[in-house]
Ligand SMILES: Nc1ncnc2c1ncn2[C@@H]1O[C@H](COP(=O)(O)OP(=O)(O)OP(=O)(O)O)[C@@H](O)[C@H]1O
């Protein structure tokens with residue numbers, strides 16, 4: 001599903017010197033694989049996830065995602081990110097003015113004026129899967145760190161992405177909540193067959209993945225994972241429901 005070939009990425013440091021963060025990165029990720037990216041601070045984990053998520057472009061090399069060359073001209077990155085890639089960040093980045101339930105549905109509303117029945121049903125399923133149904137009506141400041149992380153995971157999954165990118169999603173959590181998020185990612189990978197790339201400093205979290213990649217600021221080869229069946233949750237058309245985005249939605253939880 002993903003092939004990185006001879007990827008190079010450098011940044012200019014404050015003195016104008018080039019800092020070669022990724023050199024000759026070659027990595028294949030098969031659909032349904034769970035990959036952990038480890039490495040010391042500054043080794044390029046976030047840079048690699050940003051490239052995979054098309055938030056950054058490589059200086060050179062090829063990035064094929066789901067059969068498409070992402071370095072080719074004319075690619076609609078915003079559309080690909082919206083429909084095919086889910087992101088979870090360390091600070092979760094929930095919008096404070098919306099409830100957990102609304103935060104989860106926001107991506108489904110990004111290009112639409114109405115919430116579809118299909119999205120509502122899928123959001124409910126995600127709430128169950130992540131065990132946060134009881135707190136769905138609460139605002140981000142009323143959620144625990146673990147609940148906020150699980151809300152962010154639901155939001156990242158609402159569009160049924162092919163790829164879930166998680167950049168240190170447990171960095172701000174205690175050991176128990178970190179463990180829960182880790183087992184949730186394993187569940188998601190097994191149940192929804194979502195391909196996951198997780199950046200983490202934690203050996204415990206990384207050990208849950210099929211393959212661990214170590215970044216050391218030097219050329220490396222990535223691992224191969226299993227090919228799994230496509231997600232059973234794909235497809236389906238929903239009805240048009242409410243005239244305005246959140247009308248009637250808040251009341252549902
Ligand atoms: N926008 C930028 N401009 C210049 N240098 C950058 C930029 N972003 C990252 N870097 C540098 O690139 C290197 C890799 O950064 P990156 O954030 O990918 O590391 P990381 O492995 O995610 O680290 P951490 O574990 O601390 O999150 C670092 O030396 C960083 O200073």
Ligand SMILES: [Mg+2]
Pocket residue numbers: 045046047167
């Ligand atoms: Mg980072």
